Every structure is written in structure tokens, then in C-alpha cells.
Amino acid sequence: MEENSSVSEHILKMSGLHGRLTSLGVELPDNKTTSFKKGKGKKNFKKDGKAVAAPGKPDAGKKKKNGPKPETECFYCKRLGHIGVKRMKKLHTDGLLESLDFESFDTCEPCLMGKMTKTPFSGIMERATDLLEIIHTDVCGPMNVEARGGIRLGKIPDQREPKRGRVCSLEKAMRNYVDRKSGQVVAPEIGREFDSLAEAFEFYNLYSWEIGFDIRYGQSRTNAQKSITVQDIVCGCAGRPKKENTKSVACNCQALIRLHRTNDNGWYIHDFRSEYNHHLASSCGEKLHWPSHRNIDTHNKDIVKHLRSNNIGLTKVFCVIGSFFGSMENVPFNKRSLNYMCKRMNQEAADDDIRKTVELFSELKKNDPMFADSVLVDSDSKIQALMWTNGKSRYQYRMFGDAITFDTTYRTNQYDMPFGLFVGVNHHFQSIILGGVMMRNEKEETFNWAFKEFVSLMGGKAPVTILTGVFCARMTSTQRSESANYMLKNFVHAGASMHMFVKHYQKLQFDRDSEENFAKKKSRLAGTVLKTGLPMERHAGKV
Known part of the structure; x- marks a missing residue:
């Protein structure tokens, strides 16, 4: 650049436009010039005829000051491209930048404006499939407005509020059939409205029963608030089989109804397809085997x-x-x-059978303070045996516990666990239930634990005899245990869980108590029938 030349003139000359503009008679401005002299290690600049010190060099005779001058507070920030104070400190540490007084720096407004970013949008983005179906901006997020078809983009209730005088779709269809007197009773049509998805499913299911096919829920679309806005109810044969040569009924059937939302949070049929590419069931027995038609109310x-x-x-x-x-x-x-x-x-x-059993035992203890139970667990804290008895059984054991029988022939439960029953006989020659134990195995140590715990629950009094031969009450031990086994099968169904087994055991206990109460009433009111008439028999009849 030539000395005493205009800056704009120099730029035009460099771009090749100065001569062209001069030849056209255009007057070029010459109000700002710059001059400079070369020196040894020093450059002096003149701007508009005034001397200007080189950037960053203090005037001679003045004390050196760290940092920019007050009139140029953002000088270094601008010089370094608004890199920020942290990066300038790092350059200073690395020796690439002279010492600066960082604490005297004011806030640089261009830095703040240049580093401003928009608040991130945390919503879930979705691709629209219909005109104006989803409207959102990165600033405001999803807008709770209505799109075409009455679809709301905010939180939508699952069903609309009931309204007096509104006739349901099924009633409308039946009235229309009375007027038509032909065709199907339930006939889907575009525009028909429903209060809920369940009502729409039942309506279409009745139609599928008349035609002879099965239905199920298909694909659905939700908005940003996870509310369903579109729901397909398709044929049970929709889709394609995952592999060839299979028994799958999927044959890519296109029959469906597509439901959209109404303005009042209801549903209406937006699309109805009635084309089928498979065999339709004709008989009632055949239709009952479709999954959607075998529901039990x-x-x-x-x-x-x-x-x-x-x-x-x-x-x-x-x-x-x-x-x-x-x-x-x-x-x-x-x-x-x-x-x-x-x-x-x-x-x-x-599900959660152990917790339910523990809760049931707690309830039984609350109703019967004499109820007692005991649990045997292994090293892994798994239940190996579970024993329980109630207050009535403990009282009867004190009266009739000298001779009892114990058998584990019953094992019809969900876990196939042997169930041992302690059975005695009262003075009416009736079987009485003294206690029960459920075991995972029939090992010797398990039986030892069962007998010891039974004696402990009964107050420490051991039975005189545990019969395995002829039972004194006109019955052998096998007959007695088989009788108890028969009683259990009348009350406990096969596959019962542990807590249900305990509940049914209580029913058996109630049945035996009821029989005993009847015998007590009969023996007290009715006279005693003597068979021999001996004095000893007459004395025993009065006791």
C-alpha cells in the first residue's frame, strides 16, 4: 500500500475496479489515509494525520499496565476471536500470551450473544402420517391443538364422558337392521362413533362373529404425550408367517377397521376394509374356537x-x-x-405363594390365638416342610391323643408335595384332625423333624402309640388314613397352591367339627341304648 493513499483507493486498485470507475467519471472518496514508516523493530502508524501507537505497545514515559486500556476493555477478547477467559488463561500459562489482568475484564457482550444456544427440546419427536397430524416447534414443544380429524396432540382421556340421550352404536345398528331387514345385524361403516376402544372392539367382534372370522388389536399411533390417537383392529389372520411350512393362520388378510379420535375424546371409524383372503367359519362350533369369540364374561x-x-x-x-x-x-x-x-x-x-401363605397364617393367628405353625428350611432358606394346627385340634389332642395315626399318601397339589395328616378318634368313634404337615420329600430326617415339631406344638405331650397295625376304634391305620385321604380329596382340588391348600384344610376342619357337634347333641338329648344290661355297662352309660 502506497504512503498517503486512500484505503478505499487501495482496495479498489487491488480488485482492479479503480481504473474502471475513474474512466466512468465516478468520484472516489479520499477522506481517510494511512501512513507508516519503517523502523528498526518499531512501526509508527498515522491515521487521518494523527499518530497512533502500535497495538499492545504502551506510550513512552508511561508505566506499563497489565490488561487492556479502559477505553478498549474487550481488546484482547476481540483480538483473539472471543475465545473466552479460560482459553486466554491457558495461552498465558503456555507462554503464548503476555500477562493480563483478567480480574479487570468486563463482561463481553458479543461473547455472550455468540455463545447463546436454544433450550433443548426434551419431547419425543414423531413423524406425521397425515396432514397437520403433529405440529410442534423446537421452542415451544408440542402444541395442544386440534389437527385434521379432531386429533388432539396433548393428553387425551381413554374414553369420552357419557351423555344423556346418546344412543350407542350397537343400538343404532340393531335399529338400522330392523329397517333394512337384510344383511348383517352389526355392520361397520365409516363415521360410526364409539365411546371407548373396548366398545369398538366388541362391536367389530360381533360383526366378525356373523361373518365367521377372528379379530385382534393391530398397530396404533400415539402422540408426544403417549395418548393413542389411531388404533387398528385387524383380522386374526393378518400378517405373514415367520417361516414357511408352518401351521400359522397368518395369511396377510387385509380386513380391518381403523379408528381415529373425535373432538369429544371418543372414537370413530376412519377406514373400513372387508376383503378376506381365507376360509370363513360357518358353524357355531367352529366360530367358538376363534380366540376373540371364546372369551368368558x-x-x-x-x-x-x-x-x-x-x-x-x-x-x-x-x-x-x-x-x-x-x-x-x-x-x-x-x-x-x-x-x-x-x-x-x-x-x-x-404367584407369590409363600407371601400369601404367611399372610393367611397371620390372619388365622389373629382369629385363633391357639393357632400354631412351624417351618423347616434348608441352607438356602428354601422351605422343606410346613406344619400347622389350630386351637381346637390342640384341645382334642389333650383328650384323645394317646393313640394317633400318621400317613402321607395324599400328594395331590401343585408342587406334588406329600401331605402328612395326624388323625385321631374321639369318643363318638369319629375321625378328628389333629394337624397337618406339608413336606418336600420323605427322608428320615424330615420325618424326625415332623414328629418332634408335632409334639412341641401339642404342648410337649408325646402320644402313647402311633398305630400302624389294627386301630382300636374298629379301624386299621390304613383304613383310617385312607378315610382321611378321601376327606381331603373332597375339599382340596388337584393342583392347589400352598395357601389355597391351607384354606381348603380349614374347610375340612370345619366339616369335622360340625359332625362332632351333631354327635354331642344327639348323645346328650337321646337315651343311651344298652346292649348287655350289665351293671358295668349301665354305670358307663351314666358317665
Whole structure:
């Protein structure tokens, strides 16, 4: 750059535009010039005719001061490209930057403006599948507005509020069928509304029953608040089999109804497809084997639950249900469905069985202060044996505990554990239940523990005889144990869990107490019948 030349002139000359503009008669401004002289290790600059010191060099005769001048507080920050105080301190530590007075630095506003970032959006992003289905911005997040079809993008209730005078879809369909008098009773159509997904599923399920196919829930779409906005209910044969040469019923059937949300949090049919590519069931018995048509309603579930809890067999339960409907053909489900439901009930009862058993023992102790139990555990804290008895049995043992029998022939429970029953005989020649023990094995040490704990629970009094031969009460020990085994089978159903076994054992105990009370009443009110008439017999009859 030439001395005493204009800065703008120099720039134009460098770009080749100065000559062209001059030839066109354009007057170029010449109000700012810069001059400089070369010296030894020193450069003097002149700006607009005034001498300017080199950047970073203090004037001669003045004391050196660390940091920028007051009129240029952000000089070093600008010089280094707003790298920040931390990085300038690191450069100073590395010896690349002269000593600075960092504490005198003011806040650099360009640094703050340049480093500002937007607040991150923590919501869940989704790709829209319909026009204006999802509207969101990175600043505001998801907007709780209505899109096309009445879809709300915020939290949506699962069903809409009931309204007086609103007619349900099933009633509308039946009224329409009366007017048509042809076709299906339940016919899906686009625009039909429902209060909930469950109502829509039941409606479409009735239609599938008439046609002869199965349905299930398909794909769904949710918004940013995890509320379902679109739900497909598809044919049971939808999809493709995972591998070839399989028994899968999946054949890529396209039949479905697609549900969207209404403005009042309900549902309506947005799309309906009725094309099937598989065989349709024709008979009632064939339709009952589809999964969606073998559901058992709540009323029948309660009946089955009570019957099964009282040790009623599966076949008898199905016959009882059939008597309610008039005949077996009118039962709305099959025996296979009933069997599956009973297995699921047993599985639910077996969940957390030990905790339920402990809670049941606590309840029995609260109702009967004389109730006692004992547990044998192994080195891994697993239960090996469980024994219990109640106050009535302990009292009867003091009266009739001289001769008892013990047998473990009964083992019909969920864990296939032998159940030992201590049985005695009262003065009415009736079997009395003195206690029970459930064991995981029939080893010698387990039996030793069972006998010792039984004596301990009975107050420390050991029986005089544990009979294995002829029983004094007109019955052998085998007959006595078989009788107890028969009584247990009447009350405890096969596959019972541990806590359910204890509950059914209490029913057996109540049954035996009831029989004893009847014998007491009869012996006290009725006269004693003497067989021989001997004085000893007459004396015994008065005692």
C-alpha cells in the first residue's frame, strides 16, 4: 500500500475496479489515509494525520499496565476471536500470551450473544402420517391443538364422558337392521362413533362373529404425550408367517377397521376394509374356537371361580354352566376355553405363594390365638416342610391323643408335595384332625423333624402309640388314613397352591367339627341304648 493513499483507493486498485470507475467519471472518496514508516523493530502508524501507537505497545514515559486500556476493555477478547477467559488463561500459562489482568475484564457482550444456544427440546419427536397430524416447534414443544380429524396432540382421556340421550352404536345398528331387514345385524361403516376402544372392539367382534372370522388389536399411533390417537383392529389372520411350512393362520388378510379420535375424546371409524383372503367359519362350533369369540364374561368367570374353589371338576363345571343356558349348545364358549381360564386362575393363585401363605397364617393367628405353625428350611432358606394346627385340634389332642395315626399318601397339589395328616378318634368313634404337615420329600430326617415339631406344638405331650397295625376304634391305620385321604380329596382340588391348600384344610376342619357337634347333641338329648344290661355297662352309660 502506497504512503498517503486512500484505503478505499487501495482496495479498489487491488480488485482492479479503480481504473474502471475513474474512466466512468465516478468520484472516489479520499477522506481517510494511512501512513507508516519503517523502523528498526518499531512501526509508527498515522491515521487521518494523527499518530497512533502500535497495538499492545504502551506510550513512552508511561508505566506499563497489565490488561487492556479502559477505553478498549474487550481488546484482547476481540483480538483473539472471543475465545473466552479460560482459553486466554491457558495461552498465558503456555507462554503464548503476555500477562493480563483478567480480574479487570468486563463482561463481553458479543461473547455472550455468540455463545447463546436454544433450550433443548426434551419431547419425543414423531413423524406425521397425515396432514397437520403433529405440529410442534423446537421452542415451544408440542402444541395442544386440534389437527385434521379432531386429533388432539396433548393428553387425551381413554374414553369420552357419557351423555344423556346418546344412543350407542350397537343400538343404532340393531335399529338400522330392523329397517333394512337384510344383511348383517352389526355392520361397520365409516363415521360410526364409539365411546371407548373396548366398545369398538366388541362391536367389530360381533360383526366378525356373523361373518365367521377372528379379530385382534393391530398397530396404533400415539402422540408426544403417549395418548393413542389411531388404533387398528385387524383380522386374526393378518400378517405373514415367520417361516414357511408352518401351521400359522397368518395369511396377510387385509380386513380391518381403523379408528381415529373425535373432538369429544371418543372414537370413530376412519377406514373400513372387508376383503378376506381365507376360509370363513360357518358353524357355531367352529366360530367358538376363534380366540376373540371364546372369551368368558365376568358373570360366568365368577361362577367358575366359586365352583373350582370348592373342588368341582372341570367337566362338572361346564355342565353346570350349560344348565344355566338351557343346553350345552347354547354355552357361549367351549370347554377348551374353560380349561385355559382355569389354568390361568391357578397360575395367578400360585404367584407369590409363600407371601400369601404367611399372610393367611397371620390372619388365622389373629382369629385363633391357639393357632400354631412351624417351618423347616434348608441352607438356602428354601422351605422343606410346613406344619400347622389350630386351637381346637390342640384341645382334642389333650383328650384323645394317646393313640394317633400318621400317613402321607395324599400328594395331590401343585408342587406334588406329600401331605402328612395326624388323625385321631374321639369318643363318638369319629375321625378328628389333629394337624397337618406339608413336606418336600420323605427322608428320615424330615420325618424326625415332623414328629418332634408335632409334639412341641401339642404342648410337649408325646402320644402313647402311633398305630400302624389294627386301630382300636374298629379301624386299621390304613383304613383310617385312607378315610382321611378321601376327606381331603373332597375339599382340596388337584393342583392347589400352598395357601389355597391351607384354606381348603380349614374347610375340612370345619366339616369335622360340625359332625362332632351333631354327635354331642344327639348323645346328650337321646337315651343311651344298652346292649348287655350289665351293671358295668349301665354305670358307663351314666358317665
